[in-house]
Amino acid sequence: MTNILRLIAPLAAALLIAGCATTDPYSGQTERNKTGVGAAVGAAVGAAAGALSGDGSTSRRDRALIGAAVGAAAGGGVGAYMDRQENQLRQSVQGTGIEVDRRGDDIVLNMPSSVTFGFDSSELTSSARTALNDVGSVLQQYPDTRVNIAGHTDSTGSASYNQQLSERRAQAVGNYLSQSGVTRDRLNMTGYGQNQPVASNDSEQGRAQNRRVEITLTPIQDRFEQQ
Structure with missing residues (x-):
């Protein structure tokens, strides 16, 4: 060896x-x-x-x-x-408040709730819908990726309520991408409630960071091995 x-x-x-x-x-x-x-x-x-x-x-x-x-x-x-x-x-999300992070071969789009939803709501804002239209257009050009959508909240309120809110928000983003032309078999929507914070919930700034939806794009390896 x-x-x-x-x-x-x-x-x-x-x-x-x-x-x-x-x-x-x-x-x-x-x-x-x-x-x-x-x-x-x-x-x-x-x-x-x-x-x-x-x-x-x-x-x-x-x-x-x-x-x-x-x-x-x-x-x-x-x-x-x-x-x-x-x-x-x-290019498509420039100036929208959505962050793009590369993690190995995965691409993660971080959508803060402050630009994606109203307070305590799972209804997408008009600016979020506009941004998701552009994201959906790009995703349609790259069909060899899975789209995992994860909803997250801060720890304010009960854990059960936060779990349900995170699920509704993940579903809202997934449903909108589906309506924009991304095929359903690529989409996976999951809510994690308050269980996966990225910052401390002891400050407003930290809680704002935790209220988010993450879209993780993962290459479907089998399709590349067949090429």
Whole structure:
């Protein structure tokens, strides 16, 4: 296995360098392109799988190299696909208050309740509907992702009420995206109530951060492996 790692290390390093850092024109944040990173990870995984499936040392080496090539293509394909989707989403939500965060191959859209719903309501504001129209248009262009929608609240009020409110809000966002043309089989709506805070509920600022809906876009890996 040590020899196999020596074979794939230069390939992985080159692909990681390909994922060079860039500055996002909308957020001003420096980010690393995920295509090279995905390709490097795919190469490593593919090489390991290929090596383990071989019998003799020569066979293991050959299978590792083949696995690395296949894995790099699949990993790079996922990364490039999500890169393009991320760039379009950043443009579509610019100035709306919706934040876009990249977590590996996943893309997370954070919709604060202050711009998405009225107080103690699950009815979308007009500005939220406008933003979701644009988000829905992008999602239709990238059908090889699952759309997981999670509703969250702060800890004000009873836990049971907050659970129900988070579920209604997740459903409201999911239903609107469906009406905008995103197919239902891609959508998963879940409410988490007050159970997954991202900040302290001891301050108004923290509670405002916790009241949110997150849309997580996850690549459907099987579709990339078949390409």
